Structure formats: C-alpha cells, structure tokens
Amino acid sequence: MIPFNRPPYTGNEEQHVLNAMRSEKISGDGKYGLLCQQWFEEKLNCNKALLTPSCTQALEIAAILIDIQPGDEVIMPSYTFVSTANAFVMRGAKIVFVDIRPDTLNIDERLIEAAITSKTKAIVPVHYAGVGCDMDVIMDIANRHHLYVVEDAAQGMMSTYKGKQLGSIGHLAAFSFHETKNLTSGGEGGLLIINDPQFVARAEIIREKGTNRSQFFRGMVDKYTWVDIGSSYLPSEIQAAYLWAQLELADQITENRLASWNSYYEQLSNLATQEKFELPIIPENCQHNGHMFYLKTKDLLQRTELLSHLKAEGVYAVFHYVPLHNAPAGKEFSRFNGADLFTTTESERLIRLPMWFNLDQDSLNHVVKSVLSFYEKN
Numbered sequence: 001m002i003p004f005n006r007p008p009y010t011g012n013e014e015q016h017v018l019n020a021m022r023s024e025k026i027s028g029d030g031k032y033g034l035l036c037q038q039w040f041e042e043k044l045n046c047n048k049a050l051l052t053p054s055c056t057q058a059l060e061i062a063a064i065l066i067d068i069q070p071g072d073e074v075i076m077p078s079y080t081f082v083s084t085a086n087a088f089v090m091r092g093a094k095i096v097f098v099d100i101r102p103d104t105l106n107i108d109e110r111l112i113e114a115a116i117t118s119k120t121k122a123i124v125p126v127h128y129a130g131v132g133c134d135m136d137v138i139m140d141i142a143n144r145h146h147l148y149v150v151e152d153a154a155q156g157m158m159s160t161y162k163g164k165q166l167g168s169i170g171h172l173a174a175f176s177f178h179e180t181k182n183l184t185s186g187g188e189g190g191l192l193i194i195n196d197p198q199f200v201a202r203a204e205i206i207r208e209k210g211t212n213r214s215q216f217f218r219g220m221v222d223k224y225t226w227v228d229i230g231s232s233y234l235p236s237e238i239q240a241a242y243l244w245a246q247l248e249l250a251d252q253i254t255e256n257r258l259a260s261w262n263s264y265y266e267q268l269s270n271l272a273t274q275e276k277f278e279l280p281i282i283p284e285n286c287q288h289n290g291h292m293f294y295l296k297t298k299d300l301l302q303r304t305e306l307l308s309h310l311k312a313e314g315v316y317a318v319f320h321y322v323p324l325h326n327a328p329a330g331k332e333f334s335r336f337n338g339a340d341l342f343t344t345t346e347s348e349r350l351i352r353l354p355m356w357f358n359l360d361q362d363s364l365n366h367v368v369k370s371v372l373s374f375y376e377k378n
C-alpha cells in the first residue's frame with residue numbers, strides 16, 4: 001500500500017537529537033530552540049518567533065494576546081481544521097464563518113466585510129494547501145475596521161504571497177510541525193509568529209506559564225514571578241533538535257515536494273482538460289510549497305468510488321475537512337454568514353493524493369496510473 005503521508009526525514013535528526021540529549025539541557029529554549037527561532041525570525045523578518053508544542057497552542061496564545069472576550073466574534077472559513085476555531089472558542093468567542101473561493105478553497109475575501117459586526121475582533125485566514133489567501137485585501141479590511149489578523153499558516157511554511165512569506169503579513173501567525181506538514185519537530189510541534197511588536201513581551205509571559213521567566217534569563221529582572229495568565233507552551237530541546245535538522249534542508253524539502261506536485265499536475269492535466277476532474281489553481285501572485293496535491297471529482301459519489309478504486313490499487317488517498325459549521329460543536333459555537341455556495345460542495349469533491357518529501361517516482365507514477373484507469377472506466 002502506498003501511504004498517504006510519510007513524516008519528513010533528512011537523516012541528520014539522530015545526530016542533532018543526540019547532541020541535545022548529551023548537552024543535558026533538554027527542556028525548552030536551549031541551544032536548538034534558539035537556533036530554530038532565529039532561523040524563523042530571519043526567514044519571516046518578524047519581531048519574534050516562539051516555538052510551541054503545536055499549532056493549536058500557538059493559536060491559543062494568539063487568542064489570549066488579542067484579548068478575546070466572551071461574545072467577541074472571529075471571522076474565518078468553515079473549511080478548516082477544528083483548532084482554527086477552537087482556540088478562539090476556548091476564550092468565549094463566537095465563530096462567524098464565511099464561504100470559500102472555489103479556486104483556492106481559501107476564505108473568500110470579498111465576503112468578509114459583510115460579516116463584520118460591532119462585536120468582530122479578528123479575521124483568521126487559513127492558507128489552505130500552502131497557497132496564500134488574498135492578504136492585501138484582508139489586511140485592508142482589517143485596518144479599516146480596526147481588527148486583528150491571525151494567519152493560520154499551519155500548512156504554509158516556505159510559501160509566499162506577492163513575494164512575502166506566509167505568516168509574515170498578519171499581526172500574528174501560527175505554523176504547525178505535525179508529522180503531516182512539510183517540516184516536523186518530531187511528530188508534533190508549532191510556532192507562533194509575532195509581527196506586531198506590541199505583543200512580544202506578553203507572548204513570552206503567556207508561554208512561560210504566566211511568569212516573567214524569559215526576562216529573568218535575559219537578566220532584565222532579578223527574580224521571576226507570576227505576572228499574568230499563561231500555560232506551559234514550550235516544546236523540549238529534543239523536538240527543537242529534530243526540527244533543526246529539517247530547517248537545514250528546508251529549501252531542498254520544498255523543491256522536492258514541488259517537483260512531485262508538478263509531476264502529478266503534468267501527468268493529470270490531459271484528463272483535467274477533458275473535464276473528468278479539476279486540478280488545483282495557484283493564483284499568479286502566490287508561490288506555494290507543494291504541501292498538498294488534490295483533485296476535485298465531479299461529486300461526492302464519484303469521490304467515494306475513486307477512493308475505493310485507489311484503495312483496491314494499493315493507493316491510500318484521503319479526503320479532508322468536513323466543514324465546521326455542520327459539525328455538532330459548530331452548531332453551538334458558530335454561525336455561517338451568507339450562503340454556503342462552495343464550502344460544503346467543494347469539500348465533498350476533494351481528494352488528496354499521496355505526498356511526502358522524497359516521494360519516489362515509481363510510487364507517484366503508480367498513483368497517476370490508478371487515477372487514469374478509474375477515469376478510463378468512468
């Protein structure tokens with residue numbers, strides 16, 4: 001069986017993890033943690049990069065930083081991972097979903113303004129498949145209405161929008177280093193990016209259990225103490241060492257995934273022009289990172305048939321998000337503003353093909369052949 005995903009692995013992870021173990025400093029923010037954070041601060045040109053145990057927790061810190069209060073509203077797409085919403089729901093927010101664009105499956109920026117009320121506090125664009133949302137329009141809306149923008153860039157590491165790194169545009173951004181993402185810190189991990197300098201000092205405190213321990217380590221205070229709310233949001237040095245091995249090869253990992261992505265695209269484009277299915281669309285001002293290769297079948301029935309055909313051919317392909325507004329908790333914590341023209345229908349047609357760093361050409365060709373043989377019959 002060709003799996004759907006394999007965790008990225010460069011071969012240098014063992015050495016760095018061993019170094020971290022032998023250093024006898026294995027709790028967070030040691031040598032490797034700081035190396036990683038510096039790397040991101042340079043890459044994204046941001047005020048601060050803070051490693052977290054997950055993207056979910058980076059989003060939770062963001063929700064605290066923008067001071068979400070019970071009843072505040074947060075606008076986002078419904079076609080996303082549950083944590084995008086939950087991080088804000090946990091602070092008492094009401095989620096206001098708007099429809100997605102059928103081309104990128106990202107939030108439709110033209111529908112955001114109509115969803116804004118006097119209670120709106122933030123917009124959370126999700127860069128689906130590592131393809132950027134239309135951030136210029138979103139930032140303009142946010143500025144005019146005095147809203148915060150928190151980018152859910154979980155899938156967007158190494159992608160750009162108009163030449164800017166995803167995650168470097170909103171006031172805050174969150175990345176994931178889960179094993180299914182392009183880079184991993186050993187299975188689980190995340191990153192909070194702070195572009196708006198007003199949030200830096202408090203973010204460090206929240207991440208250190210509500211204490212000013214980071215300032216203490218820098219010699220800015222002579223003892224550390226409880227100063228704010230917070231939690232334990234530091235990953236260990238072992239995780240940072242694992243991630244460092246991947247950052248050293250980050251360009252190579254991205255190029256390799258893009259090569260696989262392009263190979264899928266070229267080999268499937270003939271049938272796509274015959275309108276058997278649809279291929280992803282990358283807007284001209286976006287450079288993506290090969291995070292995901294998907295196609296869109298005619299409808300849910302055809303997707304179900306294609307998935308079982310692929311399984312019989314030894315290919316493990318998968319669908320993706322079930323829209324949050326249709327989920328049990330979605331009914332309680334959210335409302336959908338406007339009509340759901342694309343969120344549900346597009347989500348029901350989408351199928352993701354196997355994709356990982358160093359996906360071999362033989363496996364990829366077998367996946368393509370299996371898709372083609374399905375459409376020869378259908």
Ligand SMILES: *Cc1c(COP(=O)(O)O)cnc(C)c1O
Pocket residue numbers: 053054055056057080081083084126152154155175176177178188189190
């Ligand atoms: C993976 C993902 C998350 C959650 O990441 P974790 O690191 O597992 O918490 C959040 N949002 C999106 C869009 C994701 O793809």
